[in-house]
Amino acid sequence: MTTPRSRILLLALGGTIACRPTRDGLVPGLGAADLLAAITPPGGVQVEVADPITRTILYPADWVTLSEIIHDRRAHYDGFVITLGTDTLAHAACALALMLQGLDCGVVLTGAMQAIGGAAGAPARRNLRDALQVAATGQGGVFVVFHGKIMDGRCASKQRSDSDDAFDSVNAAPLGTVSRSKVRWRRKLTAPAGRRRLRSALSTNVALALLAPQTDPDAIAALDRYDGIVVAGYGDGNVSDNLVAPLVELARRRLVVVASQCPHGAVHHRYAGGAALIRAGALSARALSLEMACVKLMWALGQAPTVRGARQLFRRA
CATH class of the missing domain: 3.40.50.1170 (L-asparaginase, N-terminal domain)
Structure with a gap:
């Protein structure tokens, strides 16, 4: 045989x-x-x-x-x-x-x-x-x-x-x-x-914002044109003090995911800056890679008819 x-x-x-x-x-x-x-x-x-x-x-x-x-x-x-x-x-x-x-x-x-x-x-x-x-x-x-x-x-x-x-x-x-x-x-x-x-629908109106010490708070306003934004913060998903207020406002208007620039390790948002974004409604990338955080946000926004639905889908998928 x-x-x-x-x-x-x-x-x-x-x-x-x-x-x-x-x-x-x-x-x-x-x-x-x-x-x-x-x-x-x-x-x-x-x-x-x-x-x-x-x-x-x-x-x-x-x-x-x-x-x-x-x-x-x-x-x-x-x-x-x-x-x-x-x-x-x-x-x-x-x-x-x-x-x-x-x-x-x-x-x-x-x-x-x-x-x-x-x-x-x-x-x-x-x-x-x-x-x-x-x-x-x-x-x-x-x-x-x-x-x-x-x-x-x-x-x-x-x-x-x-x-x-x-x-x-x-x-x-x-x-x-x-x-x-x-x-x-x-x-x-x-x-x-x-x-x-x-389930192939995607939204391409998503940005990745890689924070740096010289990032101007006024630059955050330019991100408001996107439906979704992945914020690559420092270490545990932290952000500098001068960026907290504009990023909190952004998280209240748009679907924001907070991730880390570090290639390995999860984010827990133990520092005040990152924690403020989560309290304002931002999602945590947890242990996702930056690639997965961005693509998953694109996919969730493309699949769900509402921001609330996209938020729920990002969390559970």
């Missing part, structure tokens, strides 16, 4: 992994078929290819397109692998994790810090092969696979700009590893909750 083959759709979206060198620098030039030809696919995996988007940076409209492709083609495939640029990979993973509800197959995002061809492309080839192996396990969810680590798509964040080990799992341990062509989950993952459905 022959072993059933896992059918995986490889979606190539550009990025460094698919780049070719030119006189003007690296530009995306390789498609999904080229990437697949650069590796030996894992045994028992049948890979089909598609090139729906080609660019180095993905935009919110691209996340929607991706979610629709995966939702519409789910019945035809056992899993999906997406190769894309690393600079916005974490944002895309967060978005797909929110949009694809009740996901009963693996959606695995990966990329590389070097193009897949030549000697320097060995890490890229490993990442692609590892991603295909994880997708073929049948485990449902959105994952980022990079440098042998399997990360929850909601927690992965690019932390290094010049290392093959570019991504960390923020405030959560990696879910597993891929080593010597073997997938090892660190713990048993729970089955996807609820029925499978697509």
